[in-house]
Amino acid sequence: MSTLPFRSSSEQMQNAAQCLKAIAHPARLQMIEILLDQEMSVGELAEATSTPHNVASEHLSRMKNHGLLSSFRDGRNTIYRIEEPGLRSIIQCVQARYRTSG
Numbered sequence: 001m002s003t004l005p006f007r008s009s010s011e012q013m014q015n016a017a018q019c020l021k022a023i024a025h026p027a028r029l030q031m032i033e034i035l036l037d038q039e040m041s042v043g044e045l046a047e048a049t050s051t052p053h054n055v056a057s058e059h060l061s062r063m064k065n066h067g068l069l070s071s072f073r074d075g076r077n078t079i080y081r082i083e084e085p086g087l088r089s090i091i092q093c094v095q096a097r098y099r100t101s102g
Contacts (some may be wrong), residue, residue, distance in 0.1 A: 022066040026050045028059045032087050041077040
C-alpha cells in the first residue's frame, strides 16, 4: 500500500503564488539573473536591464518585500543581493525552458 505524497495547504500555495508573482516580470527575472552573479546598485541594474531608475527601484523593492532580495547602503547607493537561495533553481529552470541555442 503506497502512501500519498505530501500536499501543500491552500495557504501555502497562496503564499507560493504571491512569491512567484513577485518575480513574474521580464525585468525582474533579468535582475535576478544578474544578481545571482554579483551584488549591484539600483542604477547599475537599471542600466543593465534598460529600465528607468525609478521603475527598477520599484521592481527591486517588490522582490525585497517578499524576502527574495536584501539590500544595504554604500554611500548614496543602495546595493541589492539575492537573499533567497532557491532563486538560482528557478532561474535555471527558466533558462533551460526558454533559452534557445545559437
